Amino acid sequence: MAPKRTPLFDAHVAAGATMVDFAGFEMPVRYSSEREEHLAVRSGVGIFDVSHMGEVFVEGEGALAFVRGLVTNDAAKIVDGQAMYAGLLNERATFIDDVIVYRFSERRFLVCVNASNQDKDFAWIAAQAKEKAPGLKVTNQGADWSQLAVQGPKAVDVVAKLCDEGVRAIGGYHFREGTILGEAGIIARTGYTGEDGFELYVKNAHARKVWDAVLAAGALPCGLACRDTLRLEAGMCLYGNDIDDEHTPLEANLGWIVKLPEPGKERAPFVGMDVLVKQKAAGVQRLLRGLELVDRGIARHGYTVHDEAGASIGVVTSGTQTPFLNKAIAMAYLDRAHAELGHTVFVDVRGKKLKATVVKLPFYRRATTSKA
Amino acid sequence: MSKVPNDRRYTEEHEWAKKQGEVIVVGITDHAQASLGDVVFLELPEPGKKITKGKAFGVIESVKAASDLYAPLDGEVVEVNGPLVAAPEGVNKDAYDASWMIKVKPANAAAYDALMDAAAYTALLQKTAK
Known part of the structure; x- marks a missing residue:
């Protein structure tokens, strides 16, 4: 089956994106540099097409x-x-x-x-x-809606331009129905980056207009690669990596x-x-924890974790060298006895046992929370 | 379109090799660095290490993933680009010249000439882009 395209496919190609097949959709993995995109979201504002959700x-x-x-x-x-x-x-x-x-x-x-x-x-x-509430109407409207995540400390200024100044009063994890560039949609102060920001739900026909306006307001287009590193720094789980039907x-x-x-x-x-x-x-019996590598190297999904004697005590679920914190971080399921914070463990990286410390999640927490 | 200089040879795994007197200098191509994304880690062999054509001689890691580096020919590593290991992001700025990875004394000097030239490598890139 050919991958699906979001209404913003042409916009991504025009912006120079490298497209990849992700969850059955052709999505932008990066436009120029995932590092620059990551840093833009931490310090300014970026926009993600998450219409595949x-x-x-x-x-x-x-x-x-x-x-x-x-x-x-x-x-x-x-x-x-x-x-x-x-x-x-x-x-x-x-x-x-x-x-x-x-x-x-x-x-x-x-x-x-x-x-x-x-x-x-x-x-x-x-x-x-x-089974439980046959009178309810349950509809899958995924094919009708586009979702644009505007994320970063300056996201609120961009969204206020597109909507109205009232969006500044929407608290974290709150939302309202409203108009986005004159079209009905949902304005939610949610995200997957650890930064302040909004997720804008608009009908497909309006997606391009909103995308273009957010770019014109100064947001950097951001791909899935930096979405992954941003969420990992923020200690957020990714289904299929850190959580699944075995945990x-x-x-x-x-x-x-x-x-x-x-x-x-x-x-x-x-x-x-x-x-x-x-x-x-x-x-x-096991617990998802953060790891910070002490030895030089990067832990990746699927790498095994060991105690000092070499016994297997867990497995890495996500890991990277983070652009903002500039260190190798990972999440891993660890046997409960080895999951204490500050504990030293060893990640098997291509046969070498690299020292790592068990740390509290998230790795990154923004300085101020959004005003309610 | 990524850069493919005429002064060197190429492999199907997107490494370049360049003759410099008796040794062969090895790195990855501009296409390879663009596909990898931001490079954050490089693991290279010590001088003296024997490498085998088509076998991994090192590892390059981007933000997203770890990839093997493949030897373009049989030989012995005589020098390693230490500054690049310390600052591997240089690969993204210029995959050629400054971002060379290892210098190899080839087991058989003729092996270099058997590698793809720039025209053949460009054709390969065009084929895979379709």
Whole structure:
């Protein structure tokens, strides 16, 4: 099957992008230098075409109760106009996907899903709805929407130009429906870079207009390569690398997106909850941690991690030499006994055991948070 | 289109080789550096190391991935570009000349002439671009 193209394909080619097949889409991996693109997002503003992401809408009476049962985070604990990061789990409590859930109202939600998982996710969500809430309308609108991520400390100035000054008041992980260059869309203060920024959802027909306006406002076009290094510095997981259907959110150190029952508080059960309650009580056997390499070299996905005696104690899930922090960092699942912060471990890099230190995630945290 | 100087030879794995007196200087092509993206790490053999045509003699890593460097011919490493190992991003600025990687004393001097010339390598790039 030929890869799909987003409505911005021609714009990417015109901007000199190197295109690659990613999750069934022909996407820009870089325009000039991923290092420059990375640094632009840390210090100025960049724009990413993330139209390959999927949009699943859940609408109707009982949508809130359904979403509470669907994902690990609790949609009853956020307000209308707020979004939350969550795990979409199977009965074994391992990840089908990681998603962002946008709450428009008790009756209307948007679940933003990974491109590579969108068919699987939609099938799962639709099947869950059929079983638990057959009156709900669940639609996969991924083919209708384009998504542009405007990211960086100066993103808010660009988005204010395209929309209105009111966007400055949108808090982190909040959103609103509004007009973007006069066209209806969704303006969300979310992102995948560890920087302040927005994700703009517009209908495909308007994507090029918005893209061109953001570039004209001074944003640098940014590809998937720097999106990966930015998210890694920010300690964010990538599905298929750091999380997958063999790991639970507790193992992935994502306890903060798992709302389990607490004494005296009601919690509608979600798929996988029972398994997580037991796992939390027993303690996890392995844990996703950050690594900083002490010896010179770069740890990559799939490399094994060892103790001083050489015994295998884990595996690297993501790793690179980061452009901003300028050091070799990685994420790895480590056996619990070796996961203490400050612990020394050894990564097998092409047969050499390179010394690394277990560190707390994220590697990078921006100095100020966006104003609510 | 990437640069392909006429004064040297090329491999299908996108290394260049250039005759300099008795030794062959080896690096990667402009096309290779552009495909890799920003280079952040370089691992090269010590002088004295024997290398074998078509076999990995080192590793180059970009932000995104690690790739092997392949020997264009059999021989022995006589010199390594230390400054480049310390600042491998130089490969992205100029893949030729300043970014040479190793100098090799070839086991058989005729092996150099068997490598692709600039025209053949350019044709290869055009073929793979389609």
